[in-house]
Amino acid sequence: MEKNKHVNKGLIFVLVAIVLLVISIFIFYNMKSNVTDEKLAKETSSESQKKDKKPTISSTSTSTSTTTTITTTSTSTTKKITTSKTTKSTTSTTSVTQTIREVASTTSKGFKVEYRAGAYYIGGILIANKSYPLDKDYIPSGTHKQASSSTTHCADCIIEDGYLAFQKMKEAIKEKGIILWIQSGYRSYSLQNNLYNGYVKRSGKQQADTYSARPGHSEHQTGYAFDVCASKDGKNYPCITSSFNNTEPALWLKDNCYKYGFILRYPEGKENETGYKHESWHFRYVGVELATKLYNNGSWITLEDYLGIDSKYDN
Numbered sequence: 670m671e672k673n674k675h676v677n678k679g680l681i682f683v684l685v686a687i688v689l690l691v692i693s694i695f696i697f698y699n700m701k702s703n704v705t706d707e708k709l710a711k712e713t714s715s716e717s718q719k720k721d722k723k724p725t726i727s728s729t730s731t732s733t734s735t736t737t738t739i740t741t742t743s744t745s746t747t748k749k750i751t752t753s754k755t756t757k758s759t760t761s762t763t764s765v766t767q768t769i770r771e772v773a774s775t776t777s778k779g780f781k782v783e784y785r786a787g788a789y790y791i792g793g794i795l796i797a798n799k800s801y802p803l804d805k806d807y808i809p810s811g812t813h814k815q816a817s818s819s820t821t822h823c824a825d826c827i828i829e830d831g832y833l834a835f836q837k838m839k840e841a842i843k844e845k846g847i848i849l850w851i852q853s854g855y856r857s858y859s860l861q862n863n864l865y866n867g868y869v870k871r872s873g874k875q876q877a878d879t880y881s882a883r884p885g886h887s888e889h890q891t892g893y894a895f896d897v898c899a900s901k902d903g904k905n906y907p908c909i910t911s912s913f914n915n916t917e918p919a920l921w922l923k924d925n926c927y928k929y930g931f932i933l934r935y936p937e938g939k940e941n942e943t944g945y946k947h948e949s950w951h952f953r954y955v956g957v958e959l960a961t962k963l964y965n966n967g968s969w970i971t972l973e974d975y976l977g978i979d980s981k982y983d984n
Contacts, residue, residue: 778977788891791976794955795891798973798980799878799944802885805858809892816855816892826855828892831930831954835895838922838929846901847918852908852950853896856889878982880946886982894934894953897922909950919949927964930957936969943971944980 775781780792787804789796797803808816813832814825825832839849856864862884868877888894898908899918907913914937923933931954937947953972955963963970973980 776977778975780976791978794959794972794976795893796972796976796978797882797886797888797891798978799882799886799982800979803858803887803890805885807858807885807890809855809890812855812892816857818857818859821860822853822856824851824854824895826892827851827895828954830956831893834929834931834954838926838931841925841929842899842918842921845917845921847921848900849897849918850899851895852898853889855892855895856887858884858890861885861887861890878944879940880948882945883982888934888951888953893955894951896948896950897952898950911947911949914947914949922952923949924967926952927960928957930954930960932960932963932972933969934972936971939969939971939974942973942980 776791783790787807789801791801806818808818809826809828811829812826813829814823816823816826827835835851842849861882865877865881865883868881871877882888896909897918898913899906899916901917906916906918913919926933931952933949934951934953935943935945935948937949940946955972963972963975972978
């Protein structure tokens, strides 16, 4: 009996130990699971925050702002372009303002209008008249003698092809006993400005505009045009004046200059088209093909009429 009691106590002890062991194992695994879940939750939260977080980048970029103001007239618009640029290395701002005359992309005759390198080209032809000005700093390139902004009258500072063509024309008219030369070739903007202002003082602005171009509007600045004078038998003909109109050299040039690629730029009776009085001494190089078209069997067509453009100051 006493022995059975000891056995029962031993069994109870073993059972209690087993129960305690089971409970310990249960608690251990439960705690481990909680730790794992908590870690997983933290990792998930961290990943979520990384995905939602937007990177912050500190940088300085170049900014450019453009303001355009356009005023429309019957044949053209005036466009003011203001560009502001800020560089990365400095905090200063540089503003550049350029005002140009913007016209329709094509003329009434279908010729393309382009503005490049300080000049207007219409149908590929450089144009300088009352409607289409040159930049103040425009200097022609490809001239027989290099021109500059400080150049005064330069007879040889004309486009090379035009210079060579003039030599041929000069030799041809020499057969008539006439000596021909360029009296006024290239003129800089500053020189034209001085000449024009002198004419305004002498004749008034309205009158001066009929025979002298304002600075920036003169064909002489293009390097394609010039005024000629002539002599025969040692006597000079009237030079750069209406008295030259009906002289032998003037009449010969009127009917023969196109053969060498020149046009009579300001024909008689075409003042409303060209904007200037007739000048029998002023010639423009355009090449033989176009010059022949404009000669029109002796009835000169102006560049303005041919291209479908006008020649009028804005004010």
